[in-house]
Amino acid sequence: MNQHSPHTAPRLSTCAIVLASASLLAACAGNGAFGPEAPLYLCEAGFEFRARFIDDSVVIDSSGSRDVLFRDAGGTGQQAFYGNARMKAEFGMGSSGREAIVRYPLLPLALRCVRQ
Secondary structure: OOOOOOOHHHHHHHHHHHHHHHHHHHHHHHHOOOOOOOOEEEEHHHOEEEEEEEOOEEEEEEOOOEEEEEEEOOOOOOOEEEEOOOOEEEEEEOOOOOEEEEEEOOOOEEEEEEEO
């Protein structure tokens, strides 16, 4: 005699699909499968951040915060300037284009950084 109802098999397969999908998403999120990892910038005073450039903006992720900066006028050649009310950033600096300057106008503080 079968102790399982006829509806048990579809429920089990649905659960298996959901669990497999969740595991796949977690694995993808952990290894950057949704795109390349954002470049790491190391700065003076031990500050570091990752910068993801998206259209005319940059998302800056640091251990303390996440900021979205929008493209400002200025910059020549490979240089690009971004800012919001809290901070300003200049990318593409130096002869190699790997340097950046992050400014906090309210403090006032300016940090020189280099992309790894």
